[in-house]
Amino acid sequence: LMGVLVISFAATTLDTATRIQRFIVAEIGAAVGAGFLTNRVVATAIAVVPGILLAIVEVPDPARPDATQAAGLFLWPIFGASNQMLAALTLLVLSLYFWRRRRPVMPLVIPMILVTVVALVSLVVKLSEFLNAENWFLVGVTGVLLALVLWMLAEAAILLRRGAPSAG
Template sequence: GGMIGEGTLALASTMAAVAGVGMVTACALPGQGEVTDLSWAVYYDSWAHAGANKAAAFVLGGGAFLEALGLPTGLARTLMAVLVISFAATTLDTATRIQRLILGELGAALKLRPLENPYIATALAVLPAAALAFVDVTDPGSGQTRQAGWVLWPIFGASNQLLAALTLMVLALYFAARKRPVLPLVIPMIFVTAVALLALVAKLRDFLAQGNAPLAGLAILMLALAVWMLFEGLAALRRARAASGPPSG
């Protein structure tokens, strides 16, 4: 259900940002100001403008779809803006809760009583995220002062996909232990892992060329973790096969 929901949201977002933008007439863009007749060429005329416009494509394009259903322009765009805000708020809430639970379980496993305290665990989950959002640091690659989160952004995609690969690997091991078909999980796991590793290697080369030591170090660490993850998965698979014993017959 979650995968279908995420896929549907991704499809709707793409349609709004691509087809919906062409249906918009007069609007105000954060990066360009007032526009009398919006089109793809106007909205995406440069990386700078597209980056400055941020989520406006989704709001305006999605609003255009709602306008086609008969809703007034103001109401349609307001509904889409509320949707964006709600999505961000629920994502942050979910991430905070999950991280608090993980820290609590880690505290129980390592016998670290403070981590089992929900308030302390929540603070440890929220404060680093707040620092990434509100603390400005010098970007080692460009030398510009930016939010810490944007400095780490270049490796977010690879780390996110490695997490997806880990999830698929765990599910594949779970199914294998119960002698269920695993190819529907193993094939995308291999693809996602390969793409993430290639992306990390490519970004590592860029970071080294830029002299960006912090991100280069993080990329190397993530590569090491990915390799470790694969070895752990293979070891778990061998243990599962050994525990199940040789096939009868």
């Protein structure tokens, strides 16, 4: 029974993630005028194919030059930091939303700061490790993620500088 529950949870999660990603691809397609992206089959393929490729494409293992590993495992060392970035972004957006509506924000801001600091520290540590290992691909990906965190913080600072809207 437990096995059925675990498999059902995994299947439901995968289905939900694929649907959400398909909707996002279709919305982006509609926003930029690329009508073919609004096609359900095309949008689903764009949502699913990268995951399949990460699972089946083999790349050299940086730890063992004579071995290979799945491409997804190659990216695994930065998954935690990128996941924390998404959590920080969610908390930041919610904090700004509540702040603009003059609602209490500290229950959101405190964990947002913590998660953001942890993500930044993690990215800097990983960037240093990848530089020392001369793993240039992961240096590039980690650098992009670090730049995105800093951009996210800059955008929030710009919005905060504008001030809260007047009550009325």
